[in-house]
Every structure is written in structure tokens, then in C-alpha cells.
Amino acid sequence: MSMFEKIKIILTPKYFIKGIKNPRRAFEFLRKDLVFEPEEFIFKITGLSWQQIKDYVKEIKSNKEFNNYIWEKYNQFEKYLIKTKKALNAGGTSKEVGIILYVTMRLLRPEIVLETGVANGISSAYILLALAKNQKGKLVSIDLPYELEKEYPLDYIRNEGKTFIPHGKQPGWLIPENVKKRWELVLGRSSEKFPEVLNKLRKIDIFIHDSEHSYKNMIWEYTTVWPFLNKGGILFSHDVSWNLAFDNFSNKVKRKGVKYRAEFGGIKK
Template sequence: MTPASRAGPCDRAFRQLGDPRAHPNVRWVSALTGATEAEVRAALHDVENHLEILAEIRERHREGGRQSYAQIRAPFELYAMARLLRPSSIVETGVSSGVSSAHFLLALSDNRRGRLRSIDLPTLQKGAELSPSESPVSLPPGRPTGWAVPARLRKRWELNLGPSQELLPTVATASDPIGLFLHDSLHTPHHLTFELETIRPHLAPGAVVLADNTKWTGTAFDRFAASLGAPVLPRGRSDLVGLRVPTYDRPASGRGRGPRSRTTR
């Protein structure tokens, strides 16, 4: 199988990015959103309308001394999920240069609706060069959080700087019901549990909740999923996982019949 045919629906964007980890997982998006695989492919294909912006994001990373921009492994899937769910509100924790943010914002721009509220406590690079002991998510000198997000995408963005321990309760309350949430900040069991419990009352029915680097967060995500009665859906064999908040059948009596997973198409 050639790299091009592996890349499938957004082949040109995938090749332009040049990071094999970003090969989109159509089934994962389908399971999370309830869309058919054909619908997911169509949504992924739409990202190819933005090759110029994607090239700009990549160039900004190069200029900042970061060769690859796929800090989140699933930038194209984030775009597709936001296109398919058409949320009025997306919330994310953990921004760094803004790869996940930029892909959410691209989708909101295409949807012509919705807002992204992001929270980031910046990690600063210590010197002029990134040392081997430092994380590539550190901000290069002089560059602010979200430094790779092109100006023309920022209209639908609210960026909040500080610890999500302090900011998330307010951000979650101020938002419309959250249709899509991404945890990509401090990866500890305690912190992930805090974030998930904070957003729980603000999640829209059918919302998608994602968490990256769950190999560091113990059983926090699984326990949250179990409490909702939702299956945990990993992206392939990786520790980027998601779930879909169950929707409830509401018969005329108003009594629900319990959670109904929409992930098994």
C-alpha cells in the first residue's frame, strides 16, 4: 500500500503534513460521531480546501524551530469531528502552539457557527534552542500560546491563559452546552478526573469527549466512561481515546429508557 492510498480522504493534506502518526482513522471518527464512514471521508476530504492554511501552520512551526506540527496525532480527525457534530461550543485544555485549536477553528469556520474556548498554562522553553530534556510543546522565546494559529482563524476563538484547575469551572459554565471536549493539558489521573467531572454537567447530549496521553492517567477516563455507560473508543492502538455521551430515548411520558450508545454502526 502506498503512503498516498493509506492516507485516503485527505491525502494531500496528510502528505503535506508529513507525519505518519496523523494518518486519519475513519472508523474511530465514525464510532465517535455516529456518522457513516462515507460521511467521515467526505468531512475529512473538506480539509483539503485548506491546504494553504495548513502550509502556513507548518511554516510557522518551522520558523519557530519545530519541524513537525502534529503535536496532537489526530488533527484531521478533530477537524472532521467538529464538521460532523457541528457543535455550538468546543472546549479544550492544552494549546501549546495551537495545532488542535487551529483544526477545530478551521471546522468552525467551515460550519459558520460555534466557538472554541481553550485553556493553556504555558510551558516556556528555557533557552534560545530547545534542549533535549525539554518538551517540544514548550513555547519558543517570544512566541505566545497558540503561536502557530493563523490570524484569520481566530474570530471564533477565546483563549484563556492559566491553569485549567482555576479556569475550567468558569469556562465550562460560560459556554453553551459543550458538544466537543479535548483534554490535552496536565496528564495525571487526578487532573483528568477533575476536568471530566468539571465539564460533566455542561456536556450536550451526544457530545464527544476526547483525552490524549491516557497511558499516564490510569483509569480516570475509563471510570468516567463507565459512569456514563459509554464505551471507551481508542484511536487504533494509541492512548488518544474518546467517548460519546449517550443520548436518551425520551418517550411521551418523559421517562428515559436509559443510555443508548450511538457508536456501533
């Protein structure tokens, strides 16, 4: 996107008000590789053909059965959380980030994908659907579950990682059964589970961070996973604007970080 196009966006009422409220984000948008369309983000991060990207975007958008199934369950649970004032939302990945994940998996056809942070399972569902379509690959997800109406010790989970799942459910409860074959769920804190998981996997094609968004945990996950990531592999991260972990890490490894709406970032190795 050209600087002229970026300025045009920033001057629209919606983004102008957002920019005034959060000047750092507006400045970042102008200065850095922040993009506003999933297709553009995927293009920047993979460098693959627009036509292929568009075809896979169409494929996921037109999959009514999948979309209706997961979003109906998710929206129902979110309404319950809002109504009962337990939370403002159900903490899932947006539809656009779901599309980014799906299309990237379809394009790159990874063998091994690792993610942290499952909760209700939106991101995992998109990834697993793509792996099922590819008939290839495996997703390993690490999650520390946080059930509604369950008592936990005070230091169990930090604020930056709190996302409820319904009482009595497992993380990823809304993932359709027919795509679960390529999934391994590891329950626990990423800082405790990473060593055994990484030593077992040895090499990873794609990593996605969406667990605890504290600076300490984000930078630790990125740094720990990086040596295991194959050349040409991608490190994705949610909530890259919460702190400077993503920016500092991309500077440290001297790779350009691309951001989708300051909500989701990617670094190609």
C-alpha cells in the same frame, strides 16, 4: 475492525515489537475498541455516514494552504527544540488527530467547544478552521503557557504537562489569523479556570483534554466537565494510555470509550 484483522496487524514486525515492549497496550488493542484509522474512529464515535466522513477527510487533506502554513511553522520550532536539546518534540497533536478533530467539528457543527492545553496551537487551529467553514460555533481554550527560556517557580508546571512555546509568543501562535474570530483564549491552570468558564458557558457540545496528563488532573477535568456536556456531546482526550483515568471514567459513566491508536480517546454522552 474484526479480531482477525487486529491479530494480523499485531503480527506485523512494527507492531509486534511494540506489543512486546508494551503488552498492556497490545492486550488493550485486542480487547477493546482501539482503532487504527481516523475515519474508523470518527465513525465509531459519531455513528454518521462513511461518505460524509470521507468527504470531510478529503476536504482537510486537500487544504494545502492551511496544512503547509501550520506544519511548516511547527516543524521549524520542533527542529529548534531538538537541535538545542530543549525537548524531544514540540508536543502538538498528530496530523491524524488534527483530522479527527476537524472532521468531527464539520460533522457535528457544534455551538460550543471547550479545550484544555493549547501550547503552539495545532489542535486549536484544526478546530477553528472547521468552525470557520461551518460559519458557526465558538472555541474556548484554557492554557497555562510555558515559554522557552523563561524562569518559572518550581511548582509552576508538572512534568505531565510540559510543552514549550517559543520565547515571547502567546499560546496558539501558529493559528492562522483568518480563523481566530471564533476563539477565546483563557490563560491559567484548568483547575483554577474551569469553574468560571463552565459557569459562563453552561452547556458544551464538545470537550477536548490536552493539558496536564496526570491521573488526578485528567479524571478531575473529565468529571467536572461531564455534567455540562450536552446529551450526544463528545468528551475527547489526548494521551489516554498514560494512565487509567480515561478507562476508569468511561466505566464510571457507563459509556463506551473508543480509542485511536491508544493516543486519543472519545466518549459520547
